[in-house]
Amino acid sequence: MSRYGAELKELWPLEPDMIFLNHGSYGAAPKQVLSEQANWQRQLESQPCQFINVVAPRAIRDAAGMLANFIGTHGEDTVFVENTTSGLNAVLQSIPFGSGDEIVISDHIYNATRNTVKFVADPAGARIVVADIGLPVADEDQIFNAVMAAVTPATRLILIDHIASITAVVFPVARIAAAARQRGIPVLVDGAHAPGMLDLDVCSLGVDWYVGNCHKWLCAPKGSAFLWADAARQNGLHPTVISHDMNKGFTFEFDKIGTRDASAWLSVPAAISLHEDLGGTHLRKYCHNVAVAEGRALAKRWGTQTGASDDLFGTMATVRMPGSLPPDRAISERLKTWLWVEKRAEIHIMPFAGAFWVRLSVAPYTTPEECRAVGPLIEAALEALATEA
Ligand SMILES: Cc1ncc(COP(=O)(O)O)c(C=O)c1O
Incomplete structure (x- = not known):
């Protein structure tokens, strides 16, 4: 088992009962x-x-x-x-x-x-x-x-x-x-x-x-x-x-x-x-590997595609969302709000190039399991939006 992910969570003051998959927006500073x-x-x-x-x-x-x-x-x-x-x-x-x-x-x-x-x-x-x-x-x-x-x-x-x-x-x-x-x-x-x-x-x-x-x-x-x-x-x-x-x-x-x-x-x-004590290059590699593997798995689940080939991603990966909603910022904001309010999940979604894209951010404390929760969570959000409409 990797020494990253779950084992490192206690180093950060992040709330334990949320799914925090958006390190990319503002980062998160450890207690130390x-x-x-x-x-x-x-x-x-x-x-x-x-x-x-x-x-x-x-x-x-x-x-x-x-x-x-x-x-x-x-x-x-x-x-x-x-x-x-x-x-x-x-x-x-x-x-x-x-x-x-x-x-x-x-x-x-x-x-x-x-x-x-x-x-x-x-x-x-x-x-x-x-x-x-x-x-x-x-x-x-x-x-x-x-x-x-x-x-x-x-x-x-x-x-x-x-x-x-x-x-x-x-x-x-x-x-x-x-x-x-x-x-x-x-x-x-x-x-x-x-x-x-x-x-x-x-x-x-x-x-x-x-x-x-x-x-x-x-x-x-x-x-x-x-x-x-x-x-x-x-x-x-x-x-x-x-x-x-x-x-x-x-x-x-x-x-x-x-x-x-x-x-x-x-x-x-x-x-x-x-960062160096946690492994430096090795740590970055862990985050990259999880991001690209989970990004690919999500694209497969949805029958869509990732935003780029693995070598063009660092520790984040984008995946095209399923469905045919008009790629409009107001809709991605509604989806993100629903995910936070209903599921306490912080997931980045953006419209770009005619589609919605989910961005997985993998930080040292992120687990592959959290990334795997994204598929069902986004599907639930899309369903909730369709019911509201
Ligand atoms: C590519 C890029 N440029 C600039 C910024 C702005 O960074 P800051 O809000 O720290 O000024 C961000 C923030 O997410 C970014 O992703």
Whole structure:
């Protein structure tokens, strides 16, 4: 029997009487990591001035160095941000787009990220070009070809996911970055899901900026994410909130923005240690294996298909739902509400590419049995909706 799944549940403060299959949305922090965060908060409140002025700046750099080690970057090029949304905003709002410039994104992009791109593109008169990848994804060529087909001589930026939220598909980031580099186009990666899900080595990807969450698959406290920028891209890169250390250098400017509680960032090393203690690569492999095996079993039960081949999934897998309901967000919200209220089950469902897709999220504490409950639960939800209608 695996030492993952049920045996690890007690490490998390998650309610025992629910089926929690949506680690992907916001992550979940283990008790040990939360207690480390509480220690930092106690230190802060016991000596507010010393802590904020002297202790925190050093501790933040130490924590950034440990994170850098884990994600394959260097501490001096890595800063903490509150979440992926704020890191992506910082990069996008720092690029001087002009009229006629094109920004390539894909149809798998996260909604908040799409909004941010629109927020910077519209006033500049820049054009957003959407690479149409679709779902299911047969192989990485489908992603690569769609993204590169969207590139023109006017492309000023390619913004891609490392792992897409709606579809759970892992993008061939290094391959896209190599092709972009040949054309002189910078690449920004939304890696919200990557730390703790993939064997991440950011510097080897050949991209220009990389943003990722620590609170999802690394299980750090909420409010911990990072922005890495290639040394050549740091000049002119500013946080969205300007504070004391404006223009003093990349790490200074991001490390201290007004008065804030850095305890989530300072607990990232504890989250990394726990992740490694639980097996690191081995743990990620367990989660991947359960996600793809249970995803395939669910597709078989429903006579449908998974969103991609096994090698294009990390620790999440998408499966097309049965039935012919119109793929409308209001319906997926009703199904999710019914699952929570009637069954205390947290299951992610999204409409995409003309169908509804269920996303299985497999975290260290997730059991295959919980994944197997998804089939009957979704079928019951669909039946309840049909009766209501
Ligand atoms: C692909 C992707 N990008 C960005 C985000 C935004 O992350 P956050 O809410 O931490 O800013 C998410 C969150 O789920 C995501 O999945």
